[in-house]
Amino acid sequence: xxxPDSPLLMxxxxxxxxxxxxxxxxxxxxxxxxxxxxxxxxSIADTGNLLSLADPNDLxxxxxxxxxxxxxxxxxxxxxxxxxxxxxxxxxxxxxLVPPFYGSQHANFEKGVNFAVAGATALExxxxxxxxxxxxxxxxxLGVQLRSFKESLPCLCVSPSDCKDTIENxxxxxxxxGGNDYNFALFQRKAIEEVKELVPLVIATISSAxxx
Numbered sequence: 001x002x003x004p005d006s007p008l009l010m011x012x013x014x015x016x017x018x019x020x021x022x023x024x025x026x027x028x029x030x031x032x033x034x035x036x037x038x039x040x041x042x043s044i045a046d047t048g049n050l051l052s053l054a055d056p057n058d059l060x061x062x063x064x065x066x067x068x069x070x071x072x073x074x075x076x077x078x079x080x081x082x083x084x085x086x087x088x089x090x091x092x093x094x095x096x097l098v099p100p101f102y103g104s105q106h107a108n109f110e111k112g113v114n115f116a117v118a119g120a121t122a123l124e125x126x127x128x129x130x131x132x133x134x135x136x137x138x139x140x141x142l143g144v145q146l147r148s149f150k151e152s153l154p155c156l157c158v159s160p161s162d163c164k165d166t167i168e169n170x171x172x173x174x175x176x177x178g179g180n181d182y183n184f185a186l187f188q189r190k191a192i193e194e195v196k197e198l199v200p201l202v203i204a205t206i207s208s209a210x211x212x
Contacts, residue, residue, distance in 0.1 A: 036112040036166065037090055037098045039173040040145045040209070042180055043079040043118035045086050050118040050138060051077030052103025060118065079118055086114065086173060093171065101148060102140075109156055112170070115145040122178040122202045131194075133185045142177055142209050174210050178202040 039045050050060050060077075061067065068075040071082035077100065078084055087097050090112065098112040119138035121128060128135055135141075157163040181202050185195045 033169075034093050034095070034171040035169040036110065036171070037086070037093070037095060037114075037173065038112065038149070038167075038170045039086055039098055039114040039116050040142060040149075041116035041173065041175045041177045042120045043116075044176040045084060045114065045116035045173065046077065046079065046100070046118040047084065047086065047098055047114045047116070048077030048100035048104075049102045049114065049116060049140070051075075052100055053117065053138070053140070062118065077118075086116075089171070089173070101152065109152075113149075113152070113156065115140075115148055116177075117145065119180055120145065120177060121181045121184070122205045123181050123198070128181065128184065131185075133181075133188060133190065135180065135184050142205060146209055146212060175206065178206060 039047075043050070046062075051063055054060055054063070062077050062079050063075050065075060066081050068078060069081050071087075078087075083091075090097050095111050098114040099107050099109065101109070101113050101115050102117070117138050117140035119135070120140045120142065121135050122142045124141050124143055125135050125139050153163055157166045181198050182195055185198065
């Protein structure tokens with residue numbers, strides 16, 4: 001039986017929350033004609049960013065079979081054998097699959113762009129390091145993803161009014177993210193009480209990002 005605070009259970013909870021998210025979005029998506037998708041998050045939403053960022057001599061598991069074998073028939077950087085929830089959402093909206101941003105700056109992001117990176121944390125890596133929690137997989141926290149988004153706006157739209165229209169007509173997916181903050185701490189055998197102290201900080205960080 002899994003420990004109540006196990007990373008596996010946290011991932012399961014994340015999937016359940018995403019299922020509720022998709023359900024709640026369903027009515028909204030039927031009422032609004034979204035023109036694009038802008039996504040932030042970790043491996044549950046990463047459509048290839050970590051693969052683009054990785055050292056060619058040290059590729060992540062998602063670069064190899066069986067990842068990707070049941071849908072696109074080859075590994076695409078998705079941590080799945082097929083599609084992710086973001087892919088199903090894009091298909092439901094009649095939009096193309098959302099391309100990864102990192103390593104693809106010259107791609108056409110008119111219909112969407114994805115900043116989610118596998119292994120990403122909600123909290124800044126420097127903050128976690130000060131607590132003795134090492135997030136060595138990737139350094140693309142939610143804050144870094146948001147900064148990338150802001151810096152990319154001149155490429156996504158040509159004027160302030162155009163940017164306003166782009167954002168207003170985009171479905172913005174914030175997460176799933178936050179699970180790795182706890183996973184890294186638990187993998188490094190931090191006390192449960194120490195991990196619990198991260199919860200309000202993670203929630204505040206995600207809430208702030210949504211407000212921004």
